[in-house]
Amino acid sequence: ALNRIGDPVLITTGRRLTEEGMPENAxxxxxxxxxxxxxxxxxxxxxxxxxxAYLGTSDEIAISGRLGDxxxxxERVREEARQRKGWIMDTYLLxxxxxxxx
Numbered sequence: 001a002l003n004r005i006g007d008p009v010l011i012t013t014g015r016r017l018t019e020e021g022m023p024e025n026a027x028x029x030x031x032x033x034x035x036x037x038x039x040x041x042x043x044x045x046x047x048x049x050x051x052x053a054y055l056g057t058s059d060e061i062a063i064s065g066r067l068g069d070x071x072x073x074x075e076r077v078r079e080e081a082r083q084r085k086g087w088i089m090d091t092y093l094l095x096x097x098x099x100x101x102x
Contacts, residue, residue, distance in 0.1 A: 002093065003028050014038035022047065022094060029094040037075045039067060039092065046097040049074070053081055053090035066097070 003009040007027030012020075014034025018041045022029060031038065039049060045068025052062045061081060063074050074092075082088040 002030065017041070022096070027095070030091065031094065032091050034090075034092075037071075037078065039094065040071055040075065042067065042094075044096075045071070048095045048097060049092055051078075051090065051092040053078060053088055054085075055089075055091070059085070067094075 004027060008025060009028045009030065010023055010026040011030045011032065014031055014036060015038070017029070017031055017034070017038040018036070022042055022044060039047075039051075045066070047067040048065070049067045049070060050062070050064045051070075051074045052060065054060050055062075059081075061077060063070050063077065078088060078090060
C-alpha cells in the first residue's frame, strides 16, 4: 500500500530529497522525477525502498529491500534499462525501518 491508515504521505522530487533529506514526519515518501538516484544521498541505509520502472507495462522492473542492500543494484539496473530503451520512467517509495509494510 502507498500509505497506512492515519500516516502521512509525502510526494516529492529527487532534487528536494537530496536538498532536504528524508522528512522526520513522513510515514511514506514517494519520490518522482529523480534523474540522479537521490536515495543514494541519504545517510540512513536502513530505510526500506520499493523501486519500480516502467510500472504497468510489459517491461516493468521492481526491486525492494533495505536501501543499504539494494541501492547500488537499483542504480545499476536503472542505468541498464535506460541504455536499453533510451529512456527511463521510474519512481520509488521510502519508509523508515521498523515500520510495518502492510
